[in-house]
Amino acid sequence: MPVESIFHRLEALLPKVQKPIQYVGGELNSTVKDWDSADVRWALMYPDAYEVGLPNQGVAILYEILNELPGTLAERTYAVWPDLEELMRAEGVPQFTVDAHRPVRAFDVLGVSFSTELGYTNLLTALDLAGIPLLAADRGEDDPIVLAGGHAAFNPEPIADFLDAAVLGDGEQISIAISEVIREWKGEGSPGGRDELLMRLAESGGVYVPRFYDVEYHPDGRIKRVAPNRADVPWRVHKHTVMDLDEWPYPKKPLVPLAETVHERFSVEIFRGCTRGCRFCQAGMITRPVRERSITTIGAMVENGIKESGFNEVGLLSLSSADHSEIGEVAKGLADRYEGTNTSLSLPSTRVDAFNIDLANEFSRNGRRSGLTFAPEGGSERMRKVINKMVTEEDLIRTVTTAYSQGWRQVKLYFMCGLPTEQDEDVLGIADLAKKVIQAGREATGSRDIRCTVSIGGFVPKPHTPFQWAGQADHETVDRRLKQLRDSLRGDKNYGRAIGFRYHDGKPSIVEGLLSRGDRRVGAVIRAVWEDGGRFDGWSEHFSYERWMAAAEKAGVDVDWYTTREREENEVLPWDHLDAGLDREWLWQDWQEAVSGGEVEDCRWTPCYDCGVCPTMGTEIQIGPTGRKLLPLTVV
């Protein structure tokens, strides 16, 4: 039966809302398939505003892959702003997809990509607007399977009650596999209803279905065990890893929005995974091993992406882009190819060393020469050892001196506050470092026109990292240290005006910490916050710490117990039944070494340090150099 577009009903509301263009779809390279041509239909959601969600690579890749799959269609949906939400409620307009404006409830799957936990309340808004019961247990045969993915899905326990399923890791292959399971089940006439479909997904071992697992607690609140409540459901659910990225050169047809978005560029993921072993970094831990895309595939993807999109900026993405084995060749080759075309290249996430200045110089040949960003993360040598970010002060000063002497005038330094074992002097060390950076820049250039911006984020311990056992610093401590740092920077007559200082207060980190390491009992807090009007928690103008604390109290959840409490080695963690491949003993040892100052080298260039991922997952590091060159540009 055809599903009708709700666009005419939405259209009457659009003149009354901010930035209506974000709701109308019609982006270049977007796809609208005939509803009846498909028997498996996905609504893909990024649970934030369109301007943040549209550039998201994960959703874009799955959208393309699923639409290429015969008999399958995928459309996109995003969180609507409160102004439209209010009008939709008043007029009874349901949550819709932006492609064909079909109601989300009509799809087979609502796949939600969580980059951050702060999108949880937006999930509830979307479910409610869609007319889908909030609790998975209340859903019926006509409701979609609500499926979570993305990095936050590595601990989906706080939203377990709202989810039918979750998937860990790379989505390319598992989204196809899920489509085939659904197709087969529907082809058989949907035997056994929703329950059987979820069983079929759970039995495969690649999909986590929270309802098939029971959580038991000790009297003191700690988890006693998490166990399957049905036969044939595996004890642990494993993450997915795509090997050989050259076989998955997506996006091939990049979505080009009409509305303004946070990243106006064509992005190519030049490798996936990171083995540097920074202990705070969840992304680095859960995306192992390193898998490089080859220089030739990168070149072909950039050429195709620019042609298909018309973007004038290309981003080469990864967790540490300068670590690609042939990044020098890639940079020079692309800079040569796009010389004189007003195409700028950017390389986010680079490490602190002089080699990066060469790369930055290449990249700025054809476009804007903006600032350079480095992330020492910790203000003192001791702190950087604890987090295994092996950057010495000499490295940093040498690197920025090179940058300033080669014409860069603005350097941004990124740090964290609230790291394990941190003392006041570790944070105050950031001020010393920034002053030395300015001093070095002035000496190298003979000019006082040197600027440095210090940007500070609050540290949040994350699941599947060595810091998953750590006690999070309370927000009073973080705020006190940040204030001391600010006073130290601003009070300095010689350097104060050359140093910019950006930070957030420590309260949002506490909520993020609650959601990151929470268990199923935290779901009641999320729901209470949402019912109290909580929306868009990633936006400071919408976020309310007081609302979260009031909701936690109402739900009987002790926030400190989840955040600032340090865990013992043997405590069952809420995500222990979800397998990111990391060996738990190795993580614990690394946590102990963090406290005692031990370091871990990158296994790309030094022997394996037994994190456990490759043997558990049957994967291996895939890196170059291939020795190949960028292919010459084909004549248009």
Added chain:
Amino acid sequence: MRYAKRGRLRFTSHRDISRAVERAVRRAGIPVAYSAGFSPHPKISYAGAAPTGVASEAEYLEIGVTTPCDPAQVRQSLDESLPSGLDVLDVVEAGQGGLADRLEVSDWEVRLPGADRELAEVAVEKFLAEGTVEVERLTKKGPRRFDARQAVLGLRVSEGADRIAAQVQGEPCVILRMVVRHMTPAVRPDDVLTGLRLVADFAPPVPPEVTRLAQGPLDASTGALADPLDLDRDTTRGGEAGPAGEHVAG
């Protein structure tokens, strides 16, 4: 160049359109000229863009190119590169004189679903009978009061209702046509609607759907709206003529 913004693309803002055009120019391989300086940007200038939410059959822009181009070819390749709904209608090689200066008046169509036709006619009559109609609009600089009457050269209730996007089928739809002179501050169709409410308490039940049908110089002898590109067409070759006021179904 004359282009249209149609259907759901009427919700694009001026900034949205300029980004879309810049990208389309790149995809289409048009040899666009860039400004010099630290941050070069393509030389594309826009004349009097219709507000966000307002459709148009007659928007104008100029593109600076580094080498001569065939206007018909530019029209076709740019139209193909733009999203459907931003449609390139007419391209000529620019001659002498600024394009913006020629855009003296606009012909607007304002569709009012669910409005009462008789009340609309009374309101139009009252409005035209006034010498001045002071209205207030919230601008970026705060509320501003100005006369909405003097700029209105023509205003009538029009015949022929076909489908309006947001309209429930079977509901009546009143259509206003107005020819408005471009002034400072600009008098927009919604200012005229405000005027109708002030003089005759005429208030349509849902937001209006507004379309600019044409803009250009006013022919003093006939009082009709002329095609602003005709001046270039007289001196150059290659433009495809089309009546500026023609309403192309989108």
